[in-house]
Structures are given as structure tokens and as C-alpha cells.
Amino acid sequence: MTDQTYDVIVLGAGPVGENVADRVVKGGLTAAIVERELVGGECSYWACMPTKALLRSSAALRAARALPGAREAVTGDLDVAAVLARRDAFASNWKDDGQVAWLDSAGITLHRGHGRISGRLTVEVTRDDGATTVLAARHAVVVATGSSALLPDIPGLREAAPWTSRDAAAAGTVPARLAVIGGGVVATEMATAYASLGAQVTVLVRDGVLPQVEAFAGELVTTSLREAGVTVRTGVEVRSVERDGDGTVHLELDDGDRVEVDEVLVAIGRTPNTGDIGLETVGLKPGSWLTVDDTMRVVDGDGGLYAAGDVNRRALLTHQGKYQARAVGDVIVARAHGAAVDDGRWGRHVATADERAVPQVVFTDPEIAAVGLTAAAAEAAGLRIRVVDHDLAAVAGSALHADGYRGRARMVVDEDRRVIVGFTVAGPDVADLLHAATIAIVGEVPLDRLWHAVPAYPTVSEVWLRLLEAYGR
């Protein structure tokens, strides 16, 4: 029996679910959103916001210490309690009143509880007290349930109560010794943060540091982590973990070494939140990532099922998930109204940029900002490329920005089309340089035209001119 009917039901009120619901309501449809924890999702309370708050104060301190005059004015160390308090504020003290008020103002109906699909266009919501409500959708059910930390099957690990990204983001105290398993984005950002907060950090990496980005960027981060006192061990696997009666965690490595710490953070990637959402009722496999077409409609679904954000594995980033949300919200509205669907390449109803133009900033020291393909990925994709590198320290704006500035930029050019397909820059405070590259890639701006986009002097952006000069005209 159906209790309530809406045009669209969104499962999960993370940043992506919220944006899907907002979009369909703006398009004239009704929407309900189902959330089992906090409205705002992982990003607001346990991921993007709190982790960036943990990193920001020490980055500002580093910047001041890199400048004569400012350096002399810094007379103390980082105030850890103040950093944690600012982090708490950025996580809204783990309360979602503000987000709930926003849902209200946007005309979206919130159903609190665990949502499960119970057949085509039907969702059952189970509240904490066990009461259930059955919701029906006229047009679409959108799964935006996100992802959770993946735990490897290392003997003793689960029993040792390891930290996941959630614990690292929300910790109330800083452990004296922290081991980090993994070398990706979470591992390097949290190693940077906790080292700055005073922990003795050991990073245990199976492969290389930040394997997803250009190798020079991972090398710069490794060097600076080591300079900050972090032990970075690459090419090691953790064999077993044990927490003893005193709370000390003992890790045994595959080379026989042992590491003793107070907490161990596992940061080896994500698993989709699809294990208990009723996928079996619509012929899909519980626990799997949801494969979608470019309009975010689930492949092998029932036609009314969509998936956006982390759960479809296209790009596990908030901004990219919200981009998908705009496309999927609009396409649901178009289909509901029988309007034309604009699903051609770069059309309104598709998320084409997911393919080859995903921007990401890693907030380590130095920051890494990258968009599009790495040189290796471009070659693997069969492109005929030319790689152009430039030393970021050799740009007037960088030299002014900080003494001893270290950094590097790379552009990857598709030689057949003479357009940029990849851009990576590593250096202090480079995050906001990235959008220019994203525009160049998405706009497929010809290199000959880029010469007319003149970077202001003396800014770090002048690296664009240096890269073009190195490429030649």
C-alpha cells in the first residue's frame, strides 16, 4: 500500500541528492528525499568541509613562515584546540538544522529513515523506531546514497577498530602516533593535517603516493611530507594488525618490520552504499556500483531508476556529483513533460565532462590541482600527445608569493587537435589556478587562440604563457 506519492523520490540527501531534488522542484515537479543520517551527507560532516578546515590553518601558517617580515610576526605554534573548534563549526557541529531548513525553503519533502527500493518506482522508508512509510514515484527514483570507506581483509584490522576517513575528519583529539594505510587523496591529505597538528605520522603505501596524478606531483608531496617529519614507506603491505590491552596498535608489514601507533587510519578507496537499498527488487545486484548512461539512467534498470554522485563511480567528487545532479534533474523534468532530451555530446541533459575533464584539488603541501588526462592516461587512450612541463618557481608571481617556492606545471596537448587534454599544477596555493585549465579543456580552446589569453603580471598564472612558449608557436 502506498502512503504518499511524489513525482520524484531521491534516496540520500548528500550534496548530490539535495541538488537533484532542488532541480526537479525548480522544473515544476514534486520531490521527496530520504535520509538516514544527516541532511548534507558525507561531504558536509565527514569529508570535504571538516578535512579542509583541518588543513587550512596550518597552510596559512606555512605561508606566513615562507615570507620574511611575516615570519617574524609568527611567534607561536598552531593552536590545535582552535583548529579543531573551527573544524567543528565547519561541520555545523554535526547538526543538520540549517540543511533541513534549506530543504524546506526549496519545497522538498524530507523523510528521515533508511530507504529501500521495494519495486519499480517504489521506496520503503524505515524510521529509527521501526515504523515504515511506502513512497511511490510517478516519474523517477534517483539513488544518491554515496559511498563509504573500504576496509581491506587484513587479519586483525577490524578487531583493532581502525579509523576511517570519518574518524580522521571528526576526531576530538590528536593521537600521538598515527599510521595511515593507503597513499591516495585521503591518506595524503590526512597525513598532512595530522602531522601539522602534532601527530607522529607513518604512511604505509602499497604502490606509489597519489598514483592517480602525474608522478612529479606525488613526488613533491612525498618530499614535503618527509620534511614535515612524516615517515612515508612505499611498496609495503600490512600483513596483520593487533590492538593490545593498553590500546596500542601493532602493525606487521610484509617485510617483517613492525610499526606501533595509537590509531591506524585506513584510506584505500570507497565502496558504494548499495548493500541494503533493495536493488534486488528491481533485478540489480546489491552492493554493486550503479552503472549509468550519460543521462544518469541506470543501465539494466527499469527505465525509471537513476543514480548520481559517488554511487555511480563516474567521479567521486562533490562538484562532479552536483554537475551530474543538474543534468539528471533536468532530464527527469524533460522526460516527465514529454520535452526533447538534449543528450548529445555537451548537451544540457548529459554529464560529458565526467569523461575527460574532471577537476580535482588535493589539499596537501604543496597543493595539487589537476584536470583532464595525465600523460600516461592520454597515451593509454591512444592520443598522440606532447607533454610540456615548466618549473613553477621560475615564474615571477611564484617567486613573489613565497620564498623557496617549489612547484611544477604540466600541460598535455593532443597533437592532432592542438588542444589541451590534461593540466596538472603542484605548488603552494595553486588551487584556484585550476579553473582556467578546466575551461580550456571543456571549451577545446585551440592553442593558437590561447596565446591571446594573456595572464596578468606578476601572477602565478603566468605559467600559462611559459608553457605556451615552451610548446612553441
Ligand SMILES: Cc1cc2nc3c(=O)[nH]c(=O)nc-3n(C[C@H](O)[C@H](O)[C@H](O)COP(=O)(O)OP(=O)(O)OC[C@H]3O[C@@H](n4cnc5c(N)ncnc54)[C@H](O)[C@@H]3O)c2cc1C
Ligand atoms: C575524507 C574525504 C574528503 C573529501 N574531500 C573532498 C573535497 O575536498 N572535494 C570534493 O569534491 N570531494 C571530496 N570528497 C568526496 C565527496 O565527499 C563525495 O564525492 C561526496 O560526498 C559525494 O556526494 P554524494 O551525495 O554522492 O554522497 P554522500 O555525500 O555520501 O551522501 C549520501 C547520503 O545518502 C545517505 N544514505 C545512504 N544510504 C541511504 C539509505 N538507504 N537511505 C537513506 N539515506 C541513505 C547517507 O546517509 C548520505 O547522507 C571527499 C571524500 C572523503 C572521504
Ligand SMILES: NC(=O)c1ccc[n+]([C@@H]2O[C@H](COP(=O)([O-])OP(=O)(O)OC[C@H]3O[C@@H](n4cnc5c(N)ncnc54)[C@H](O)[C@@H]3O)[C@@H](O)[C@H]2O)c1
Ligand atoms: N580533495 C579532494 O578532492 C578529495 C579528498 C579526499 C577524498 N576525495 C575522494 O574520495 C575518494 C576516496 O579517497 P581515497 O584516498 O580513499 O581513495 P583513492 O582512490 O584516492 O586512493 C586509494 C589508495 O589506496 C591504495 N590501495 C588500494 N587498495 C589497497 C590495499 N588493499 N592496501 C593498501 N593500499 C591500497 C591505492 O593504491 C591508492 O593509493 C577519492 O575518489 C577521492 O577523489 C577527494
